[in-house]
Amino acid sequence: MAWHVSVYVTLKPSVMDPQGATVQRALNQMGYTHVTGVRVGKFTELEFDGSLSEMDVKKQADEICDKLLANPNTESYRFTVEKK
Template sequence: MTYLAKVYVTLKKSILDPQGRTVERSLHQQGYAEVRDVRVGKYIELTLEGERAEVEARVREISENILSNPVMESVRFEIEALQPA
């Protein structure tokens, strides 16, 4: 079975997010004063073959060990089966 994994990597809440601050200031300057707490992170999509449990374990490994830095970042992922083309 083919699966699409969606991985979301964000800075931990305790860590200052300069990129988020910059975007927030820019939004305020462009008239979106009601926006706050802007956080900017990475969104990664990847496709894998295999059984669901095996794919889930592999994506967890990839997400936690390669795609994110556990010291500064939080990571979560979703997996969805892809219909054969």
């Protein structure tokens, strides 16, 4: 048994996302004119061994996001935990 954690990091809504804006312009030019917003983020997968409880996995994943995977100044994060 192991734990699989999927982490999504995105720029906060208040932070300008020039990459997302560029992707949106490209999509609009490609004919996808109904696309009215694009935000580009990061996706990270973490594997934990099965010796931890689900609660501990969540606690550690939260710390990992706070300390390293996301910068709280500019980014927010969310994650899901699955048993594998």
